[in-house]
Amino acid sequence: MKISIIGGGGLVGSCAAYALQCGGLVNEIALLDVNEELAVGHALDLRHGSTSVANQTFAGGGYEHIPSSDIICITAGLRRKPDESRLDLINRNTDLFMQILRDIKAAGPKPSAIVLVVSNPVDILTYVAADKLDLPVGQVVGLGTQLDTIRFCSLIAEQLQAPPAQTRALILGEHGESMVPIWSSATIAGLPLDKYPGWTPAMAGELFTRTRGSGAEVIKRKGGAGFAVGIAIRDCVDAIVLDSQVVLPVSSVQSGCYGIRDVALSVPTVLGRTGVQATMEIDLWPKEVQGIRASGSALRKTLDTVMQRVG
Ligand SMILES: NC(=O)c1ccc[n+]([C@@H]2O[C@H](COP(=O)([O-])OP(=O)(O)OC[C@H]3O[C@@H](n4cnc5c(N)ncnc54)[C@H](O)[C@@H]3O)[C@@H](O)[C@H]2O)c1
Numbered sequence: 238m239k240i241s242i243i244g245g246g247g248l249v250g251s252c253a254a255y256a257l258q259c260g261g262l263v264n265e266i267a268l269l270d271v272n273e274e275l276a277v278g279h280a281l282d283l284r285h286g287s288t289s290v291a292n293q294t295f296a297g298g299g300y301e302h303i304p305s306s307d308i309i310c311i312t313a314g315l316r317r318k319p320d321e322s323r324l325d326l327i328n329r330n331t332d333l334f335m336q337i338l339r340d341i342k343a344a345g346p347k348p349s350a351i352v353l354v355v356s357n358p359v360d361i362l363t364y365v366a367a368d369k370l371d372l373p374v375g376q377v378v379g380l381g382t383q384l385d386t387i388r389f390c391s392l393i394a395e396q397l398q399a400p401p402a403q404t405r406a407l408i409l410g411e412h413g414e415s416m417v418p419i420w421s422s423a424t425i426a427g428l429p430l431d432k433y434p435g436w437t438p439a440m441a442g443e444l445f446t447r448t449r450g451s452g453a454e455v456i457k458r459k460g461g462a463g464f465a466v467g468i469a470i471r472d473c474v475d476a477i478v479l480d481s482q483v484v485l486p487v488s489s490v491q492s493g494c495y496g497i498r499d500v501a502l503s504v505p506t507v508l509g510r511t512g513v514q515a516t517m518e519i520d521l522w523p524k525e526v527q528g529i530r531a532s533g534s535a536l537r538k539t540l541d542t543v544m545q546r547v548g
Pocket residue numbers: 243244245246247248249250269270271272312313314315316317330333336337354355356357358359380381384412461462466
């Protein structure tokens with residue numbers, strides 16, 4: 238399996254490459270960047286570590302890597318400023334993203350290639366990619382709320398001094414302001430969260446607010462998110478490489494799940510070698526379903542403007 242990371246010279250792209258190196262599953266990792274020197278430098282640095290990890294190859298370069306790639310991960314884009322919403326980024330990132338889509342098409346991707354969109358606003362750009370690339374819609378996946386979900390779990394675990402790897406809680410909807418915490422399914426070590434020692438209902442609001450603000454908090458403290466988003470990308474890539482059919486909160490163009498259509502957002506999604514294999518309308522609290530639908534409406538408004546702009 239070969240992955241090309243477009244924007245691989247940047248913080249997110251290079252952290253994803255390192256996470257994939259540590260995972261050891263992907264055979265070939267190509268870093269593509271307009272700053273080719275930086276991409277080649279990262280590839281060299283990663284290659285130096287390969288002896289101690291796995292038989293993987295690393296390359297830096299341009300779109301010549303696209304035709305042989307099984308997965309194309311797009312992380313190129315401008316970062317948010319600390320006080321900027323992800324949707325504010327859209328005007329700045331859409332033109333850049335459209336050029337990347339044109340370059341991918343011109344390079345000739347495999348008909349079976351999976352495109353994983355990470356650049357923000359990720360739900361909007363996932364929809365645009367699904368619309369503009371001549372690929373089956375299920376082969377275009379957005380990172381969606383996978384990063385928010387792992388952040389959420391990590392904060393719950395920290396608060397309760399619980400084991401992070403046994404903490405399960407979901408965020409669905411938009412990767413952005415209208416994201417929805419799914420408290421109804423939260424568990425620690427298989428126990429309902431509200432039965433876990435130390436849990437108080439007052440913690441819920443605080444934990445979710447901190448989760449929703451996590452991206453901005455990281456940007457404020459260190460300039461941009463890297464390590465955790467790299468891990469979240471690895472979660473998705475591993476599911477595709479292993480065809481593991483795990484259920485992840487990733488973004489894709491919806492066609493009726495929770496009554497939502499013609500917008501990309503995150504619902505529980507079965508992910509495997511051919512991309513999105515199914516979405517699952519699991520039973521949620523009514524206010525959670527309402528929240529996901531509200532995400533859909535908010536995203537649809539922005540999409541109306543964006544789709545006019547991109548034609
Ligand atoms: N979906 C998520 O959960 C999530 C999380 C964090 C960041 N992001 C997004 O990821 C994007 C990248 O963030 P970052 O911190 O890595 O930024 P960065 O500035 O560190 O890296 C972006 C890279 O893209 C490259 N680039 C720009 N135009 C390009 C093109 N046409 N072709 C190839 N490469 C190109 C730049 O040279 C740069 O190296 C941003 O849009 C950010 O908002 C998404």
